[in-house]
Amino acid sequence: MNTIYILLTNTGTMFTKAIKSVTNAPYNHASLSLDMNLKKVYSFGRKQPDNPFYGGFIQEDFIKGTFSWYPETTCAIYKLNLSGEHYNKLLRYISMFEKNSEKYLYNLIGLFGIPFNKSLEVPGSYFCSQFVSEILKRSGVDLFHKKSALVTPDDFRNVEPLELIFEGKIYEYPQLKGWINYNPNRYTNFPFRKYVKQQLKSEQRKYYFRDGFVKPKKILMEQQMRKMKNITEIFDDFK
Known part of the structure; x- marks a missing residue:
């Protein structure tokens, strides 16, 4: 069998x-x-x-x-x-x-x-x-x-x-x-700026870390995007 x-x-x-x-x-x-x-x-x-x-x-x-x-x-x-x-x-x-x-x-x-x-x-x-x-x-x-x-x-x-x-x-x-040998919870810090730069330059639209894993921290990315949006709205209020 x-x-x-x-x-x-x-x-x-x-x-x-x-x-x-x-x-x-x-x-x-x-x-x-x-x-x-x-x-x-x-x-x-x-x-x-x-x-x-x-x-x-x-x-x-x-x-x-x-x-x-x-x-x-x-x-x-x-x-x-x-x-x-x-x-x-x-x-x-x-x-x-x-x-x-x-x-x-x-x-x-x-x-x-x-x-x-x-x-x-x-x-x-x-x-x-x-x-x-x-x-x-x-x-x-x-x-x-x-x-x-x-x-x-x-x-x-x-x-x-x-x-x-x-x-x-x-x-x-x-x-x-x-x-x-993958423990996804051990990754706590996400290099958002570095990720964005890589996304703009790369045709693959992926970010590979030294250990070979894709960094999937989409929640942190969304949080960063919301912060950036809030800052933009604050500046717009002063215009």
Whole structure:
């Protein structure tokens, strides 16, 4: 037998809050991992952490990807045992997605069909739970016996073959902490000016620190922006 892992997460972004207001589910993103250490995790989601509208097939990156922007992300991790035949099929499908990653798009339209129990499928497009369900189904493991475009992340919490092995903050997952050595809470000071200068000069629109991590302190940035706005308003009053 071979074991894979289903990762359900909630980053707390505006987008996931909007979904949660409809689904009332604790997790709104699903990914598939080939290993317990979460080094090979696949899904459909943001290709750039700071751009929620540019999505597609991705390999999740816990160091420089979207999760690093939201260190308080909560998660539930489940394991699923597969036969050798099903596992090998799964690997072949993952490889196909990797080789043609630029051809796949995020199925945003499909999300609007779920509340109405309407399967809205777009060729070459998937949303996260649709992808995980579909790739398992193509590998011979049909967990839900319904169209993949109707599967939500919450569905994975209620299916019997899956076994919960961890629930809590994603960066407190022991196996993840064991290999990335990342403690996002230890960063308390954010060089706002340096960040802004780098943003203006760089085409990548990212700031990498010496340890290699993206600095995601968006809350502090917003606070600084509000302070700058308040100062501007004060000067305007004196004009």
